[in-house]
Amino acid sequence: MLGQVIASGLAMGCIYALVALGYAYVWNTMAIVNFAAGEFLTFSAYVFVATFTTSLGLPFWMALGLTAGAMALMGALFSRLVFARLQRQRALVAIIATVGFGIFLKEMARIIYGPEPLLYVSPFGDDMLDVGGIRLSMQQILIMVVVVVIMAAQYLVLRYTMIGKVMRATALDRETAALMGIPVNAVLAGTFAFSCVLAALAGILLAPLFYVTTEMGTMVGLKGFVAMIIGGFGSVPGAIVGGLLLGVAENVGAFTISSTYKDAIAFTLLLAFLVVRPEGLIPERNADRA
Structure with a gap:
């Protein structure tokens, strides 16, 4: 039974890791915290379920791709139209802007799709896979596979492609990168768009496991932030480890103590790390911020 609980926790931890990765990328390149991540997750779940799947009747993978593209475009527009105008302001101003944009997304979801929760049935049905006596739903397996593929792809892109080198250069020193001819604003917009895609994927993968509501992303977004702090603020590998x-x-904790305290366990763990190891499990190195 404990193995079953741990396996289910890993699936949910993958969702937290996706959100935490988004936080880490935005922090490394923009030096701000994107507190709209949870609302991007919520809005993308609504767009995926209500618009592309239910209204248009698109297949799962096509709806997923279109939703991710829509969220990427929205994130890039926010970066170019809002963040680019706030670069000379204090970081707190940009952070408040992300909070405001998150509120905007949540209320837009409520206005467009209504306050009623939406139910989305997984396209993989109720099929279960038995692995060594541990039963996992196909949706949980999909979550793990998608997250592993994304993490592998982003590592290869960051380390071995020109786009990755440009992103790393911008993260290390934005001013020097601009002097070297790197289009910094475009890189920042791309990074913010990628973080929004990660949040969108988290929302899409969560949709079959929970009702889609305007509040579904709030706690997940906060826990993704907690995961980044536990793993190491701004550390990409730390975000992954912290989420899992x-x-x-x-x-x-919910299994051994009580499910009533499930949310409290996350923040208790955060407090414990802040007291014992405030730098996190895998602290970010200044020489390798990306």
């Missing part, structure tokens, strides 16, 4: 650890700790 948080998901497992939540499930094990």
Whole structure:
């Protein structure tokens, strides 16, 4: 039974890791915290379920791609139209702007799609896979596979492609990168768009497991932030480890103590890390911020 609980926690931890990765990328390149991540998750789930899947009747993978593209465009527009105008302001101003944009997204979802929760049935049905006595739904397996593929792809892109080198250069020193001819604003817009895609994928993958509501992303966004702090603020590998650890700790704590305290367990773990190891499990190195 404990193995079953840990496996389910890993699936949820993958969702937290996706959100935490988005936080880490935005922090490394823009030096701000995108507190609209949870609302991007919510809005993308509504767009995926209500617009592309239910209204237009598109197949799962096509709806997923269109939703990710729409969220990427929205994130890039926000970066170019809002953040680019706030670069000379204090970082707090840009952070408040992300909070305001998050509120805008949540209320737009409520206005467009209504306050009623939406139910989305997984295209993989209720099929279960038995692995060594541990039963996982196909949706949970899909979550793990998608997250592993994304993490592998982003590592290869960052380390071995010109786009990755440009992103890393911008993250290390924005002013020097601009002097070297790198289109910094375009890189920042691309990074913010990518973080929005990560949040969108988290929302799409969560949709079959929970009702789609205007509040579904609020707690997930906060826990993604907690995961980044636990793993190491701004650390990409730390975001992954922190997300998985948080998901497992939540499930094990809820199983051994009480599910009533599931959310409290996450923030108790955060407090413990802030006291014992405030730099996180894998602290970010200044020489390798990306």
